[in-house]
Amino acid sequence: MWRILKYLAHQFYLKHRNGHGIHSPYLFEVVHRVIFNASGTRVPDPISDIHRKLRQDGTFLESGGPGAPSGVSLKGKQTVCSFARGASVSYKYGALLYRCSRWFKPQVILELGTGIGISTLYLASGSPGIPLHTIEGNRDRAQFSTGLFKRSGFPEVQLHVGEIEKGLAELTTRVGGRMLVFMDGNHRYEPTIRYLRWILKQAGEEAVVVMDDLYWSRGMYRAWKEVIAWPEVRMSIDLFHMGVLLLRRDLHKVDLKVNF
Numbered sequence: 001m002w003r004i005l006k007y008l009a010h011q012f013y014l015k016h017r018n019g020h021g022i023h024s025p026y027l028f029e030v031v032h033r034v035i036f037n038a039s040g041t042r043v044p045d046p047i048s049d050i051h052r053k054l055r056q057d058g059t060f061l062e063s064g065g066p067g068a069p070s071g072v073s074l075k076g077k078q079t080v081c082s083f084a085r086g087a088s089v090s091y092k093y094g095a096l097l098y099r100c101s102r103w104f105k106p107q108v109i110l111e112l113g114t115g116i117g118i119s120t121l122y123l124a125s126g127s128p129g130i131p132l133h134t135i136e137g138n139r140d141r142a143q144f145s146t147g148l149f150k151r152s153g154f155p156e157v158q159l160h161v162g163e164i165e166k167g168l169a170e171l172t173t174r175v176g177g178r179m180l181v182f183m184d185g186n187h188r189y190e191p192t193i194r195y196l197r198w199i200l201k202q203a204g205e206e207a208v209v210v211m212d213d214l215y216w217s218r219g220m221y222r223a224w225k226e227v228i229a230w231p232e233v234r235m236s237i238d239l240f241h242m243g244v245l246l247l248r249r250d251l252h253k254v255d256l257k258v259n260f
Contacts, residue, residue: 006215006240027235027254030246034096034103035237035260041102043095047125050152051094051118054084061116062140080116080144088115089184089212093242094122096260097182097210100244101126104208106180110171111135112164112195113185113212117145123182124154133175135160135167135185164191168198177204184212189219193226200232200247209245214238228255 022028032038057080089097101109101123107130109123114136124132134157136142142161149157160167164185181199186192192211199209214224224243228236234251237244239260 034099043098047121055081057081088118097122098126104180107178108175109180110175111182114145117148132157135164176202179207181209187216187220189223192223207247211243214243
């Protein structure tokens with residue numbers, strides 16, 4: 001019920017569609033071309049094919065792991081297809097991650113929460129050859145994802161197995177500068193805030209952070225509301241299911257709600 005009410009409120013406060021009425025050229029570019037795909041950018045067919053096959057894969061995986069899961073909470077064993085359908089990005093949001101990666105041209109990509117590797121493939125295919133570090137706490141899913149990356153031809157993906165905070169500590173000297181970050185690993189308030197403070201400390205003059213499941217819980221929503229008020233976050237775009245933070249220092253402060 002809380003999520004339904006928040007969704008209705010989100011619809012009520014919408015102000016922009018396809019970027020119209022946005023005065024900042026940079027923000028217009030993000031909303032018009034990246035979010036609403038005005039250029040007609042297509043996800044590579046092999047990535048879409050892999051995603052479709054994973055949604056039909058009956059392989060069993062252990063479902064446990066640190067952190068709060070996104071989308072669905074499953075106990076014991078689960079199939080790859082159930083995870084792909086219930087806890088991974090959809091085609092629509094996978095394509096958005098691909099466009100973010102392709103448009104931003106990051107120097108490094110960081111993903112918190114690999115899952116079974118679907119979102120990782122979208123990110124990697126948008127910036128092929130760019131170092132991509134992804135952290136996953138569940139060893140069964142990590143093993144499955146490692147095989148997926150090798151079969152799919154993405155040797156640049158480096159998967160780190162273990163808790164996210166330990167993984168971030170190990171990555172301190174390996175990531176930074178012009179980063180693209182996708183957060184989908186622990187949907188609780190306190191760890192989300194800690195991860196974001198670490199990311200902002202590592203980021204250079206320009207970075208983009210995509211957060212998944214903004215309204216998954218009251219804690220996630222609280223974290224989002226707190227973070228968009230930080231002075232380092234120059235622009236935020238609330239898509240309801242995902243949120244985008246733009247950290248470019250020369251931008252003026254803007255917070256948008258967009259119907260995606």
